[in-house]
């Protein structure tokens with residue numbers, strides 16, 4: 499392998515930390531942020547939400563309610579993830595938010611990085627949110643280990659093979675030399691369809707059940723890329 503690409507929620511990090519911390523922080527601040535930034539940073543979020551929700555005349559208050567519903571049902575929509583990334587950026591810098599990682603993740607990423615592998619992140623969270631998650635990791639920044647980040651805007655949907663082909667092309671690594679780690683079987687299927695290797699991560703207590711034909715492990719310590 500020449501590169502390893504990791505998913506975040508359920509793979510590097512507990513689902514509970516993403517949903518309680520990031521979603522909770524965002525949910526509390528959405529109405530005020532949308533109202534205060536309607537003609538600036540929030541304009542594209544409002545436009546994108548109106549379009550996806552089929553509510554062309556929704557005002558910022560209604561958009562906030564739509565986005566809060568999407569948070570509740572974990573809809574991984576671009577406008578929501580953009581807003582989440584911008585809103586949470588302040589929380590990371592104020593010390594209210596930290597990237598939370600399973601204990602085996604930092605040692606494995608460090609070992610792989612030192613061995614010359616290039617490490618990337620591919621998550622439904624926006625690149626901005628991903629960068630902060632790794633930069634403000636509890637226990638010390640992991641961002642120096644990461645060569646790049648991909649999200650729904652830059653790569654595309656996580657369950658489509660074309661997204662993995664796009665990442666391979668951008669990082670300039672042959673698909674056969676890339677290993678993808680995720681807790682989601684549909685994502686593993688899509689990566690394999692694009693010619694990547696893939697290993698499923700099923701951590702105790704995490705929601706997504708393993709599914710054949712992939713190899714599944716419980717920690718990064720079991721992987722030798």
Ligand SMILES: CSCCC(=O)C(=O)COP(=O)(O)O
Pocket residue numbers: 505506507508516520574579582620621622623624627628631656
């Ligand atoms: C720390 S980046 C934000 C994580 C997030 O919002 C999310 O939806 C994670 O989805 P993933 O694709 O990593 O399962």
